[in-house]
Amino acid sequence: MKINLANIKKAKKLLDNRDCVAIPTETVYGLAGNAYSDQACKKIFKLKKRPKDNPLIVHYYNIKDLRKDCELNYNFYKLYKKFCPGPVTFVMNLKRKSKISKIATNNNASLAIRFPRHPITRHLLKKLNYPLAAPSANLSTKVSAVSPSQVKEDFGKKIKYILNGGKSSIGVESTIIDLRKKPKILRLGGLEIIKIKKILKKEIKENLYPKRIIAPGQSKLHYSPGLPIRLNAKKISDNEAGLIFKKDKKKKKNFFYLSKKGNLNEAAKNLYSILRKIKKSKYKSIAVTKVPNFGLGKTINDRLIKASKY
Numbered sequence: 565m566k567i568n569l570a571n572i573k574k575a576k577k578l579l580d581n582r583d584c585v586a587i588p589t590e591t592v593y594g595l596a597g598n599a600y601s602d603q604a605c606k607k608i609f610k611l612k613k614r615p616k617d618n619p620l621i622v623h624y625y626n627i628k629d630l631r632k633d634c635e636l637n638y639n640f641y642k643l644y645k646k647f648c649p650g651p652v653t654f655v656m657n658l659k660r661k662s663k664i665s666k667i668a669t670n671n672n673a674s675l676a677i678r679f680p681r682h683p684i685t686r687h688l689l690k691k692l693n694y695p696l697a698a699p700s701a702n703l704s705t706k707v708s709a710v711s712p713s714q715v716k717e718d719f720g721k722k723i724k725y726i727l728n729g730g731k732s733s734i735g736v737e738s739t740i741i742d743l744r745k746k747p748k749i750l751r752l753g754g755l756e757i758i759k760i761k762k763i764l765k766k767e768i769k770e771n772l773y774p775k776r777i778i779a780p781g782q783s784k785l786h787y788s789p790g791l792p793i794r795l796n797a798k799k800i801s802d803n804e805a806g807l808i809f810k811k812d813k814k815k816k817k818n819f820f821y822l823s824k825k826g827n828l829n830e831a832a833k834n835l836y837s838i839l840r841k842i843k844k845s846k847y848k849s850i851a852v853t854k855v856p857n858f859g860l861g862k863t864i865n866d867r868l869i870k871a872s873k874y
């Protein structure tokens with residue numbers, strides 16, 4: 565991907581002024597602001613219509629910058645070395661002296677952090693002297709955005725600038741792992757759990773659909789295209805949109821395919837774009853056929869389950 569320095573400069577100028585800018589990441593686009601600034605973080609919540617008690621993920625360029633804000637531990641170093649930069653978010657203890665805005669954390673003593681891999685955003689982060697708070701660049705509870713035009717669909721002119729980094733290569737959000745005590749998965753995402761287990765060399769607890777919500781992303785309705793969704797459909801009627809994992813010969817007008825050849829990574833990359841496309845079509849409900857439940861298929865199923873709580 566070609567890096568346009570003038571665009572990065574423009575984004576930096578706005579961010580330095582405590583404004584918000586949409587940034588590309590390999591998972592989904594983020595709505596970014598200076599994580600040390602209350603003013604910038606307040607703007608993010610307002611633009612997204614996000615409840616104040618749902619803290620923001622903070623994005624860093626490298627471990628040196630992170631050390632100022634968080635207590636690092638052994639599990640973190642192991643996972644950092646193997647997977648960062650990449651599609652994984654760590655929940656850590658905040659240092660008391662940290663400058664992270666209390667608006668971003670909702671006054672919690674923990675912080676969710678990540679090192680995005682997208683080259684344009686890495687270039688930008690390197691130039692800033694603060695980390696970037698950035699939730700997904702979509703309206704709260706709705707489908708995330710994986711391209712500049714999708715960010716525009718949600719925010720129009722309310723965001724002053726969208727840094728163009730093309731289509732997100734992974735297409736679903738980062739995997740979240742709480743590393744404060746025994747490692748615990750809080751959200752499935754772009755990094756497969758099996759790979760994390762291999763590095764930590766142990767079983768990892770999962771807390772994905774808890775009674776008591778730890779991450780508000782775990783709350784009921786999320787990732788919603790704004791239409792009712794029927795899961796594991798065996799038959800699809802002509803008046804509903806069929807969301808189908810693998811392209812086949814049947815080809816009907818109301819069929820939307822996640823993947824040409826039945827590839828889970830390709831399906832994850834297409835998921836949000838197709839949900840947005842269906843929302844814009846004439847269909848008023850969605851029937852999903854079974855998606856294999858391994859690898860990124862688990863993440864796709866997680867998103868569809870949450871989106872179906874409409």
Ligand code: TXA
Nearest residue numbers: 591593594619620674675676699700737738779780781
């Ligand atoms: O891939 C991603 O993670 C994208 C890109 C832009 O980096 N970001 C993203 O942010 O998905 P967001 O805000 O849409 O989802 C972050 C999730 C939320 O469910 C939030 O509740 C949870 O992370 N979270 C944030 N801080 C937390 C904390 N201290 N402890 C537990 N969960 C936290």
Ligand code: MG
Nearest residue numbers: 699700708737
């Ligand atoms: Mg989100």
